[in-house]
Amino acid sequence: MMEILLIIVSAIFVNNVVLAQFLGICPFLGVSKKTSTAAGMSAAVCFVITLATLVTYLLNKYLLLPTGIFKVDLTFLQTILFILVIAALVQMVEIVLKKSAPSLYQALGIYLPLITTNCAVLGVAINVVTKQFTFGGAPHMLGLGDAVIYAFATSLGYGLAMILFSGLREHLELNDVPKDFKGLPIALITVGILAMAFMGFSGIA
């Protein structure tokens, strides 16, 4: 129980996916001009990251690792297999949502195709199967349950950063910014200060 709590706090605040790990910056800067679009994008990302991590974790365990069904070390295929799985998954989610939940599809529709190239999805999927994590104990590989919780918490952290930043950005629009700072430069400097605030959380872990 303690470990699950540590995973959640660490993934949302201490190692925030955008502000500390630099994953998924392109959509973070691209669709954060309004809070409503930022929230829509975060919801779509949350859905896809969790699902993609679950599927790629199982594929890695049962197909690629030497302990899997082929008994051969196929981990060099990780990058190719994972990106294909994520692309297919996004496509499938899109089709299923269109048929079964048209209102949700309306809300998330335009963001879904963008998610394939969101490096947070591939980044988290690769990280949970290759990196050793220390959550209040010795470094170890994550089990399936922990991996999915980690992925879900990471995507919550993504949503938090995205919504905070979009709120700041709506205010920036109203301010008188020097000409050369307009647009992205001032946005980046704002994220820098936000990241500095998030650095304060590193004391918790």
Added chain:
Amino acid sequence: MSKMQLITKGLVKDNPTFVLILGMCPTLATTTSAINGLSMGLATLFVLVLSNMAISLVAKVTPDKVHIPVYIVVIATFVTVLQLLMQAYTPGIYSALGVFIPLIVVNCIILGRAEAFACKHNVIDSALDGIGVGLGFVASLTVIGIVREILGSGSVFGWKFITGDGILAFIMAPGAFLVLGYLMVLFNKYLVKK
């Protein structure tokens, strides 16, 4: 566009980092020192040139409906080649850059050049375009890396010119955003022709 223009346009006019704002994740994450920035730039250049050439060759025989998956597989293949080469010959840099080497697959510069240039031009032009845009990426990553290393650890390419530590925040996450933001301002002011 002449061959020379293809190579030089990436440096200022179509600079992938400061003008087109593409490939932000590796730009921010791997520029903790000049050498890391330079290596990340060169790794991307390698994949970009090879995938541009391969895609310009297969573009005519690829059905329009599946062209994105085909391009992604081509790019992912070259990234895997790069991963294996780096694991064998530069293991130190490979582990320093970590997850950002496999993430070259989803770097929007590469898919962007495939869609915008390589699928409509011949092999040689596509290779030159890859070299040009790739060099622009190498240049901007190296510059960001140099600035962050000077401020963050008081050294350039590992050569230390102060005793003790620099301003640690510049090696960590906030410094990446701040340095990129301020460099973008300087770039807009002095290099972009109005």
